[in-house]
Amino acid sequence: xxxxxxxxxxxxxxxxxxxxxxxxxxxxxxxxxxxxxxxxxxxxxxxxxxxxxxxxxxxxxxxxxxxxxxxxxxxxxxxxxxxxxxxxxxxxxxxxxxxxxxxxxxxxxxxxxxxxxxxxxxxxxxxxxxxxxxxxxxxxxxxxxxxxxxxxxxxxxxxxxxxxxxxxxxxxxxxxxxxxxxxxxxxxxxxxxxxxxxxxxxxxxxxxxxxxxxxxxxxxxxxxxxxxxxxxxxxxxxxxxxxxxxxxxxxxxxxxxxxxxxxxxxxxxxxxxxxxxxxxxxxxxxxxxxxxxxx
Amino acid sequence: xxxxxxxxxxxxxxxxxxxxxxxxxxxxxxxxxxxxxxxxxxxxxxxxxxxxxxxxxxxxxxxxxxxxxxxxxxxxxxxxxxxxxxxxxxxxxxxxxxxxxxxxxxxxxxxxxxxxxxxxxxxxxxxxxxxxxxxxxxxxxxxxxxxxxxxxxxxxxxxxxxxxxxxxxxxxxxxxxxxxxxxxxxxxxxxxxxxxxxxxxxxxxxxxxxxxxxxxxxxxxxxxxxxxxxxxxxxxxxxxxxxxxxxxxxxxxxxxxxxxxxxxxxxxxxxxxxxxxxxxxxxxxxxxxxxxxxxxxxxxxxxxxxxxxxxxxxxxxxxxx
Numbered sequence: 006x007x008x009x010x011x012x013x014x015x016x017x018x019x020x021x022x023x024x025x026x027x028x029x030x031x032x033x034x035x036x037x038x039x040x041x042x043x044x045x046x047x048x049x050x051x052x053x054x055x056x057x058x059x060x061x062x063x064x065x066x067x068x069x070x071x072x073x074x075x076x077x078x079x080x081x082x083x084x085x086x087x088x089x090x091x092x093x094x095x096x097x098x099x100x101x102x103x104x105x106x107x108x109x110x111x112x113x114x115x116x117x118x119x120x121x122x123x124x125x126x127x128x129x130x131x132x133x134x135x136x137x138x139x140x141x142x143x144x145x146x147x148x149x150x151x152x153x154x155x156x157x158x159x160x161x162x163x164x165x166x167x168x169x170x171x172x173x174x175x176x177x178x179x180x181x182x183x184x185x186x187x188x189x190x191x192x193x194x195x196x197x198x199x200x201x202x203x204x205x206x207x208x209x210x211x212x213x214x215x216x217x218x219x220x221x222x223x224x225x226x227x228x229x230x231x232x233x234x235x236x237x238x239x240x241x242x243x244x245x246x247x248x249x250x251x252x253x254x255x256x257x258x259x260x261x262x263x264x265x266x267x268x269x270x271x272x273x274x275x276x277x278x279x280x281x282x283x284x285x286x287x288x289x290x291x292x293x294x295x296x297x298x299x300x
Numbered sequence: 301x302x303x304x305x306x307x308x309x310x311x312x313x314x315x316x317x318x319x320x321x322x323x324x325x326x327x328x329x330x331x332x333x334x335x336x337x338x339x340x341x342x343x344x345x346x347x348x349x350x351x352x353x354x355x356x357x358x359x360x361x362x363x364x365x366x367x368x369x370x371x372x373x374x375x376x377x378x379x380x381x382x383x384x385x386x387x388x389x390x391x392x393x394x395x396x397x398x399x400x401x402x403x404x405x406x407x408x409x410x411x412x413x414x415x416x417x418x419x420x421x422x423x424x425x426x427x428x429x430x431x432x433x434x435x436x437x438x439x440x441x442x443x444x445x446x447x448x449x450x451x452x453x454x455x456x457x458x459x460x461x462x463x464x465x466x467x468x469x470x471x472x473x474x475x476x477x478x479x480x481x482x483x484x485x486x487x488x489x490x491x492x493x494x495x496x497x498x499x500x501x502x503x504x505x506x507x508x509x510x511x512x513x514x515x516x517x518x519x520x521x522x523x524x525x526x527x528x529x530x531x532x533x534x535x536x537x538x539x540x541x542x543x544x545x546x547x548x549x550x551x552x553x554x555x556x557x558x559x560x561x562x563x564x565x566x567x568x569x570x571x572x573x574x575x576x577x578x579x580x581x582x583x584x585x586x587x588x589x590x591x592x593x594x595x596x597x598x599x600x601x602x603x604x605x606x607x608x609x610x611x612x613x614x615x616x617x618x619x620x621x
Contacts (some may be wrong), residue, residue, distance in 0.1 A: 010492060014357045015522065015523075016523065017459070019419070020419075021417055022405075023420060026416060027420060027425070027429045029419065029430075030413070030429065031429055031432045031433070031434060031495075033491070034432050034433055034435060034491070034495070035432060037448075037451065037491075038435070038436075038439075039446055040447075040451070040457065041446070041450065042451075051457070054459075054514075055455035055456065055460060071307070075519075099339075099340075099343075102336045102339070103337060103339065103340030103341075103343075105333075105336065106333045106334070106336035106337035106340070107337060107340070107494060109330070109333050111326070111330075112330060112333060112334075112337065113323075113326065113330065113334070114334075114337070114390060115337075118337055118340075118341060119342060121341060122340075124348075125344055125348040125349075127548070127602075127605070128352060128512075129348065129350045129351065129352065130335075130348075130350070130354050130598075131351070131577070131591065131594035131595065131596075131598065132353065132574075132578065132581060132582070132590070132594055133357075133577065133582075133587050133591040133594060134350075134351040134352070134353075134354025134355055134357070134575055134591060135351045135354075135591045136581070136582065137351075137354055137357075137587065138346075138350050138351050139348070142346075154347055155312055156343060156526050156612055157340060157343045157344070157347075159344070162340070163402075166604060179362065186332055187332035187333045188332055189334070190334070204521070206325065212438055216438075216439075216440030216442075217440075218440065218441075218442050218556075219556060219559070225488055233342060234440050234442045236543070237442045237443070237446065238442045238445070238560060241442060241445045241446045241560060241563075242399070242442075242445060242559065242560050242561075243483065244565070254595065258427075259384045259411055263430070264450075267446060268446070268450070269453050270442050271447075274440075274443065275439060275443055278438045278439075279435070279438065282435075282438055283431065286431065290587020295424070
């Protein structure tokens with residue numbers, strides 16, 4: 006098509022300005038992140054003067070050293086890793102299991118089950134009744150508060166179900182003839198062929214678990230169990246940056262400031278997600294399509 | 301005659317029994333799947349339906365040490381109190397103002413972005429732009445709060461640049477000024493979600509038949525005309541569905557973000573319903589009152605959902621239900 010006809014002047018101008026506009030969007034997207042990065046790698050005291058835009062003025066990794074030496078920050082990081090890994094494994098398994106059951110043709114009560122679930126998409130109890138439930142279940146100040154209330158999502162179930170319905174029946178029939186029961190079919194046939202949708206949901210839920218700070222804010226008074234995002238929230242929103250410096254052991258150079266540690270923590274916290282998502286993106290575009298159109 | 305009737309009844313009874321035993325056999329056959337399904341139902345009953353039941357404390361005077369059933373009924377008094385609360389007008393103005401502006405600007409921008417990104421010819425460039433544009437979706441609001449406080453502080457880059465350009469004489473503490481708060485909230489939300497929201501439109505656009513574009517080219521349509529007369533009408537259904545979903549979720553979309561960016565100084569612009577519920581409920585322990593306010597918000601959200609559904613149904617025959 007393109008080579009058949011030469012571009013007209015108008016076409017060329019359009020392509021030029023369009024491409025330029027797209028570059029602007031990319032710049033506007035990346036620059037704020039770049040700005041944090043170069044400032045985090047600048048020496049703390051010097052960074053206070055501001056004016057570091059493109060490259061560190063005085064390159065230093067001291068802020069990062071301080072972050073990795075701070076027991077408080079590392080504990081919070083460990084909690085985040087634990088709740089993300091455990092949360093994703095259990096959420097994917099549990100939601101897929103229920104979705105497999107719901108997707109079975111001829112399931113007695115199937116229509117009612119779907120109705121029960123659909124209602125949850127539009128109605129909820131809100132903050133206070135949910136808090137009271139969590140309290141009554143003795144999940145306050147309990148690590149499981151990150152896992153159990155996030156175990157299941159009807160929205161994710163729809164994505165799973167749409168995918169499961171496209172698995173050819175023959176596959177399940179064959180397993181049945183080989184003597185597998187429904188658990189066997191689910192574990193040995195359905196899950197292994199569903200890797201694309203598993204990757205999608207794992208990414209969605211992983212991002213949720215990694216980024217969620219609110220559960221830590223309202224359900225957790227025990228500081229040893231707060232995730233890194235909640236830790237950062239307390240620093241960012243409540244401007245208690247001095248706490249951060251106080252948490253740093255004295256051995257580090259005095260050039261580290263609360264601001265530079267905050268920036269370094271932000272970089273360390275964000276890095277894992279930025280590293281993971283390019284590998285999973287081919288899956289989630291499809292997953293999002295299924296979810297949004299049928300949702 | 302009687303004999304016949306009896307045998308007919310007996311026959312009916314036996315077929316009913318046979319049917320029932322077949323039903324039980326079927327149920328037994330799917331016992332494993334039923335267990336899986338019921339585990340999900342059990343979870344939903346506990347974590348979705350029990351809190352819905354808990355909403356009744358909005359009509360009671362709930363005491364934290366006693367069960368809900370023991371609380372005395374108080375009717376609509378919590379709602380009346382909220383309507384007479386001195387911050388009611390301010391809270392409603394902030395909630396609806398931020399939500400509606402977000403909808404008016406934040407909803408069409410990803411569509412426009414998708415339309416123009418679709419016109420990029422180089423596949424590699426297109427894919428790179430897309431990958432970069434949805435990166436911010438994966439950052440948390442806490443991280444964004446950190447970025448924004450850094451940018452908008454007295455020695456931050458925004459003040460630096462504006463001072464250098466002589467636009468302002470003295471540095472401004474943007475997050476301490478209520479006047480700037482809505483702008484910050486709306487801009488940062490768009491920055492975070494523009495690329496992510498565009499994915500779905502790009503996917504819809506990619507399924508538009510190339511013949512339509514060829515036909516339009518033959519008719520002499522330019523690039524803008526093709527966007528307007530071919531691409532846009534082709535993704536109308538997707539736009540409608542996403543619009544309904546956006547409207548129904550719009551009142552909920554602010555809280556994570558506002559909790560990070562609000563402070564005592566910008567309170568007059570940042571106090572939205574969710575914030576009010578959080579403060580009266582979680583911080584002051586007025587559970588019944590806060591639940592009533594939260595319920596009031598849910599009702600508004602439901603009304604908005606129904607209106608949006610009705611409007612899109614009328615305009616182009618697409619609706620959620």
